[in-house]
Amino acid sequence: MKEGRARIPFTAGKKDIHALSAMSIRDVKIRKSKQKPVIVEISMYNESGIFQVDQLLKKKILGTKIEGFIEVVAQVENQQRKTVLTRYTLGATDSSTPKVSIE
Numbered sequence: 001m002k003e004g005r006a007r008i009p010f011t012a013g014k015k016d017i018h019a020l021s022a023m024s025i026r027d028v029k030i031r032k033s034k035q036k037p038v039i040v041e042i043s044m045y046n047e048s049g050i051f052q053v054d055q056l057l058k059k060k061i062l063g064t065k066i067e068g069f070i071e072v073v074a075q076v077e078n079q080q081r082k083t084v085l086t087r088y089t090l091g092a093t094d095s096s097t098p099k100v101s102i103e
Contacts, residue, residue, distance in 0.1 A: 017051055024049030026077060033071055042074040
């Protein structure tokens with residue numbers, strides 16, 4: 001989970017929530033914490049990165065032996081804000097297959 005990880009699939013045309021959220025992660029730092037032994041600090045370009053934290057990282061931590069010893073903090077860095085997606089269109093085309101357009 002770090003910047004650049006999804007760059008190749010994204011530029012190759014994979015523009016689903018997995019690629020978009022991965023593109024939104026700027027940096028990850030792991031260090032000692034005052035309240036728990038370990039803190040994972042995740043810096044995001046925009047809010048879509050929360051999918052990586054909530055749906056992927058959380059599932060890897062919950063129920064493990066380290067769960068009580070780790071704190072995860074994710075935040076959007078406003079001065080580094082980056083738009084990954086400008087428009088998402090879901091609509092029917094002339095055929096019966098729905099078309100998704102991502103810009």
